[in-house]
Amino acid sequence: MTKETIKTADAKLTVYLNGPNWEGVQAATFGDFSCKSPEAGAQVVDAGIELVRNAGIDRVIGPMSGDTWHNYRFVSYSDGSTPFLMEPTNKTHEPEVFWSAGFSEISRYFSARVELEDTDKVAPPESDGFEVEAWDGNDPEGLFRQVFALSAQAFSKNAFYKPISESEFLAMYLPVVPMMKRELILFARRHDGNLAGFLFGIPNYAEGPTPSSAILKTYASLEPGAGRHLAHKFHKAAAEMGCKTAIHALIHDDNKSADRSAAEGATIFRRYSLLGRKLNG
The missing domain is CATH 3.40.630.30 (Gcn5-related N-acetyltransferase (GNAT))
Structure with a gap:
């Protein structure tokens, strides 16, 4: 899997160039993302987008660490309960970095208890x-x-x-x-x-x-x-x-x-x- 990690003092992002197909077209993915502030996150996401463009790929999915077998998805709503074992987690400001960079929702999921x-x-x-x-x-x-x-x-x-x-x-x-x-x-x-x-x-x-x-x-x-x-x-x-x-x-x-x-x-x-x-x- 072709990948490159972009890292600064306050943010990190791994770009996976060999991601899954999205609507039949090869996509890259952005995974392993974390940032201390939206500004720091925007810096590595912008750098990741430039890397994807230079690779001749025009679609990006995230967050996804290469494929759906590994970590993917942002938490978009929570009742405040403690995360369960192996559940995706993220800081509350991190999804906004992707939204601000022009990403939009392409798939939705939920967890429920009974x-x-x-x-x-x-x-x-x-x-x-x-x-x-x-x-x-x-x-x-x-x-x-x-x-x-x-x-x-x-x-x-x-x-x-x-x-x-x-x-x-x-x-x-x-x-x-x-x-x-x-x-x-x-x-x-x-x-x-x-x-x-x-x-x-x-x-x-x-x-x-x-x-x-x-x-x-x-x-x-x-x-x-x-x-x-x-x-x-x-x-x-x-x-x-x-x-x-x-x-x-x-x-x-x-x-x-x-x-x-x-x-x-x-x-x-x-x-x-x-x-x-x-x-x-």
Whole structure:
């Protein structure tokens, strides 16, 4: 990945020239951004735009550290609650630097919370196509190889999707294995043994060693209905672990899981924006 970091005493920005496509056109991304003041931020963003122009690229997405597998999105609304584990964070003045530089919103996301006692107590109708099971705790590398293969297939049509290698994926996720609870790692498996879907949940250790909330971090399915079954099993397992609240994390506004979260009665507590600018537009 071609990248260059622009750094001053009061600001930092990494420009990734080999970013994902935006509306079918290759884009660069601005990631790893921080600044002590809007003025300092504007200095590195302007320098980044000049670097992108000189590379012959006319679209920039940010904040995004190269692709959607890594950190991306600004917090655009918050109820003031403490960030949860692995949630994007930023200083309140940092998004304004991008807006002032001519960026606009190109994608929206949210996180919501629901009291587990309020989630659906009745299991979805049984499916003949798959069965949901928890990870047995063995072979974490094999686990994430399966997750990678299904993720690459399930997410490939998402906006701003850019493929990465299996080795890159494993390097990101294997370090979190010590924090994982196998009860919250769920698979929907077809009768031939192939995966129809998965759900990756994790206790919200940002609250401390005995958290009262669990995060529904990521799920994907290739089979209709698998997502609902996985979410139901996750809520039940989290409650049995002693958690009181589930966090439905980082959901795209237009995703089917957004409708499911709303149907569960979850309340939005954070919103996020991904911004973009067409330099010649």
